[in-house]
Amino acid sequence: MKKFFAILHARNMEFIRDTSSLGWNILFPLLLVLGFAVVFTGEPKALFKAGVLGDASVLKGTDREFFNARYVQFITVNDERMAIDKVEHFQLDMLVDIRQGRRYWINENAPNGYVLERVMKGMGGSRYERTIVQGREIRYVDWVVPGILAMNMMFSCLFGVGYVIVRYRKNGFLKRLKATPLHPFEFLLAQMVSRLILIQAITVAVYAGCNYFIHFQMRGSYGNLFLISLVGAVCLISLGLLVSARLASEELAGGLLNLLTWPMMLLSGVWFSLEGVNPAVQKIAQFLPLTHLVDGARAIMTEGAGLADIAPHLLILGIMSAVFLSLGSLIFKWE
């Protein structure tokens, strides 16, 4: 244990004293979140969105009048529960059911819903049965913040572990350690724990800092959020260790790490929802650790998902970590 703690302490000191790297690790997500908050906070969009259960094109006469209204986007939906959830979170201004009776759902807190209800009543919709739902708006910043924090964790874990170990190997520091009684497992574990402590501390600090200004929506438990970020970080660090297990070229390591991080950044649902994109892309996304970290964290924050809901994500991240770590330690070389 003494050897493990010696390496852990040395790596922590190196990271903390490398102020430029530390600053970047904190500043990068902070700037992104604040930037998004500024860009997406402001006047709501002019367009109204109404979900429609049933086929509006078969309606006739005054029944049809509302569905011809300008500046209202009518979106055909099939899943009633999910559509109601969207009304609760301001993602739809109204949901209309024209399948058998005539019903509509509206969020009392949503200004757009209030206006759209008046439009509907003036355009042949006065007979519709009204249902009120409650809920708070999910702004884009609420939706995107788990993605940004997870993305920052991904960069920090992959480059902070993978790239650093390749550098140690290239400059001969690993060779120097090989000449001591230090075991590779002790060395790798210390690298992992060091990054885990630092990235978790940074993520908590950035979350708290941004939350102070923006007040994210947080419907789930902080314990679960911490848990999924911890398991996600372990998985991403393991991937970093795997990449760095044998390489001695920083350029090649940088290229490989970019090859891993860019698809994850684009395909893991960091910036936009993967609903509706090509099913093949959705399939690929399921093989990316970042997808499970983002989906799990987002479900906790915006939907109030519990431990049972995020268990599949935790399980997949756990399996991926085991595979990456086993492979990494199998092929690891000091030189």
Next chain:
Amino acid sequence: MAPIIEITNLVKTYPGVRAVDGVNLTIEQGICFGLLGPNGAGKTTLIEIVEGIQKPDSGGILYKNHPVGDRFRKEAGIQFQVTSLQEFLTVRETLRLFRDLYPRTLDIDEVIHLCNLGEFLDRDTRKLSGGQRQRLLMALALINDPELLFLDEPTTGLDPQARRNFWDLISMIRSKGKTIILTTHYMDEAYALCDVIAIMDKGRIIAQGTPEQLLKDHFNDVVLQFPDESVKGKLEGLDLCVSAQPGRCEICTNDVDKTIRLLLDHGVSLSRMTVSSWSLEDLFIALTGKDLRT
């Protein structure tokens, strides 16, 4: 004394190169063993195989009669030719880091005193001068109070004062009964420090013994040097081994008394004569040739 290291028929090949070609070596405990050879002779490869850094293709190495293993790693101190340290740590923190990697260590203050690190203990290791850095690397090699110390070209790039300082340190460590395996390009260093020398070339050990014995074995003559004007026209017809050098004349002989008598008989003045014996460098060149190595 019992051997501390025994190497049997060691072979290591790289594509197109036989870096270590069937080396057999026995290193006795408590001596300073010098491994000399031109660049690319296979010294570092041989040393790194013994250190356990590289794996040989075939052959065996015993440390105190046992295969190299955990005990070796605990009892050996190693200073590589080129090494980097963890960045953003001070000298003191680096010493602590390495101290914590070993079960049995010297007191840090003792190592600091031995290697004279007191002046720059709190300096970032990236900001050390060449000599300071070598002293720190030596301190790291000594921190586990090693039985066997490997020093791979420890004084390369140091100024004369720093080199002499290093020699004193190495002599002092040797006087404590430690075994030292030293590679160097400086023949004066090998002569001053080493009890036994092995000369390596093209992956093989081509000569081995004490420096004096090696010189005696390979050179049994001395060189008498005269300025040209002292011998001009006086050596013709004499049975001597003479070679002309710019401005001077050299006479090789294995019987100095007889040669000097002969020269005096022929009116050669000895007042400006110099006598030089062969050095380790001459031996090195004689054995490995004058061709440039890369």
